[in-house]
Amino acid sequence: MTIKKWFKSGSPWIWLNAGAIAISMIMVVGLLSLILVRGFSHFWPAPIVETTLTQPDGRQVQLLGELSRSQTLPAQVMREAGVDIPSDIDLVTRHLIKQGNRDVWGRDFVWYPETGMDEWRYPKEAMRLERREWGDFYGYPVRLKEEGRTVAEGEKLWPELQQRVDRANELFDEIRGIERGDIGAVNHRMERVRLEERRLDMDRRAGRIDRASMEEATVELEARRAELADEYAVLQQRLDQLYQDVRRDTLVGRVMDGREVEIPVGQIIRAVQPNDMSVVSKVGLYVAQFWDFLSGYPREANTEGGILPAIFGTVTMVFVMSIIVSPFGVLAAIYLREYARQGPLLRVIRISVYNLAGVPSIVFGVFGLGFFVYFVGGAVDQQFFPAALPSPTFGTPGLLWAALTLALLTLPVVIVATEEGLARIPSTIRHGSLALGATKAETLWKVVVPLATPAMMTGLILAIARAAGEVAPLMLVGVVKLAPTLPIDGHFPFIHLERKIMHLGFHIYDVGFQSPNVEAAQPLVYATAMTLVILIVMLNLTAISIRNRLREKYRSESD
Incomplete structure (x- = not known):
């Protein structure tokens, strides 16, 4: 009888809901903690270990590199994998060593069994070179050469190497500025000359220009082309x-088997000796590597380098999507709530809007590709960019079509949130405005809509959160693995909506599942996921702060 009264009181359901919320919070906090810990720890300079592995046949192998992770497995599993393990051992611990030097060994991550390993050593002179190609290099510095002539050895080598690495990075920055800036501007103007020539030829064939004007324009274009050349x-x-x-400069390094390898200093981004660094130096290196990750460009099939294009593409796409979806969603909600005749047709429309929110996102991607890209984009190219055809300008996936597809995807969220906000406005406020002589339109736009603005911002917050994490539709309408340029530059119209972009969500998918070097890509997956989570939180906090300010503003005005 007591149990029945307890169930009738509703207490079990309260505890059940509390338990479900607690479990959900634990799962969310655990997931975020895993992402943050793995993401932030990736940039901490790990020590370089050195040891000797004695194999069962008596051969000795020198090992040098960073410990990535360790596993303990049954010895039988190791034997079936082809590893020679003594028969009297049941469990074997193996270590994944990042030995780098992909140009020397062919692979930079190798599993080694702990059986037969000597004690681990941490030599202070061991170095790690972050390179532009072939991944990291692990070894010992031997000598520094300039145009084939030795210029530094011994204690003088490391300070001299740091100076020459800084010099090489400055030269590469200048090279990058010329290639992406100056030469990019010249190529842009050359392309405009080519398009003008094409337009002249089309006008000549259509009879819209006479021969004299054609020759005069051609001479001018040739002069411009010669100047640009x-x-x-x-x-x-x-x-x-x-x-x-x-x-000019070359560093000679010794790898773990004793061979000497020449590394061009121009290929070195950063040279460090982690075992000889203080905690303060490691913190400085941590901050520098984290900043390079946020502000740099990807390298080595996205397994190294930074994610600036992905961050920029994600933020730009979300802003363009917000500019598109906000007015359409708000106006649709206002019409459905305030002006449309209530009846069966309106109920069908509302049900359709609710169902639209449950359509798989890839369906929106297919629709965006067929309608926005091929139909609308193709028509825009035919009407405004005929000289560029058959190369498409807007008739190909790009930033605009990705933003429109996401706007269509998140439109139901904005409509529903705005309608709920309009419904929560007390009728007494409407009646009071009408009683004071205001028209229905004045009441709506000067009283009701401002009070419903926080609900509109709530819909926009939900739309931003969903849009920033979508991947499937974007693969079809504008997001690519690697975009050569950002969608913004100094050329009119400055923001180029027709260009393809990179996206953090697609970058995570590509690095995690399409990378040729899985072990090197794994920490980048966590680091990129951490960046995406932080970016979504920042966007949401910005929108929430705006919503709260609007709520307080209109609450004080209504009081």
Whole structure:
């Protein structure tokens, strides 16, 4: 009888709901903690270990690198994998060593069994070189050469190497500025000359221009092309000189088997000796590597380098999507709530809107590809960019179509949230406004809509959260593995909506599941996921702060 009264009181359901919320919070906090810990720990400089592995046949192998992780497995599993393990051992611990030097060994992550390993050593002179190609290099510095002549050895080598690495990075920054800035501007103007020539040819065939005007315009375009060619030649000459200066210095390093390898200093981004660094130096290196990750460009099939294009593409796409979805969603909700005749047709429309929110996102991607890209984009190219055809301008996936597809995807969220906000406005406020002589339109736009603004911001917050994490539809309508340029530059119209972009969500998918080097990509997956989570939180907090300010503003005005 007591149990029945307890169930009738509702207490079990309260405890059940509390338990479900607690479990959900634990799962969310655990997931975020895993992402944050793995993401932030990736940038901490790990020590370089050195040891000797004695194999069962008596051969000794020198090992040098960073410990990635360890596993304990049954010895039988190791034997079936082809590893020679003594028969009297039941469990074997193996270590994944990042030995780097992909250009020397062919692979930079190798599993080694602990059986037969000597004691681990941490030599202070062991170095890690972060390179532009072939991944990290692990070894010992031997000598530094300039144009084949030895310039530093012994204690003088490391300070001299740091200076020359800084010099090489400055040269590469200048090279990058010329290639992406100056030469990019010249190529942009050359393309405009080519398109003008194409338009002249089309006008000539259509009879819209006479021969004299055609010849005059052609001479002017040829002069412009010659001027641009001279400008390009000067820039190319400067680039050749810079590349020659970059190739001047060479570092000779000794790998773990004793061989000496020459590494061009121009390929070195950063040279460190983690075992000889203080805690303060490691913190400084941690901050520098984390900043390079946020502000750099990807390298080595996205398994190294930074994610700046992905961050920029994600933020730009979300802002463009917000600008598109907000007015359409708000106006649709206002019409459905305030102006449309209530009846069966309106109920069907509302049900359709609710069902639209449950359509798989990939369906929106297919629709965006077929309608926005091929139909609308193709029509825009035919009407406004005929000279560029058959190369499409808007008739190909790009930023605009990705934003429109996401706007369509999140439109039901904004409509429903706005309608609920309009419904929560007390009728007494409407009646009071009408009683004071205001028209229905004035009441709506000057009284009701401002009070419902917080609900509209809530819909926008939900739309941003969903849009920033979507991947499937974006793969079809504008997001790519690697975008050569950002969708913004100094050329009119400055924001290029037709360009393809990178996206943090797709970057996580590509690095995690399409990378040729899984072990090198694994920490980047956590770091990129951490960045995406932080970015979504920042966008949401910005929208929430705006919503709270609006709520307080209109609450004080209504009081």
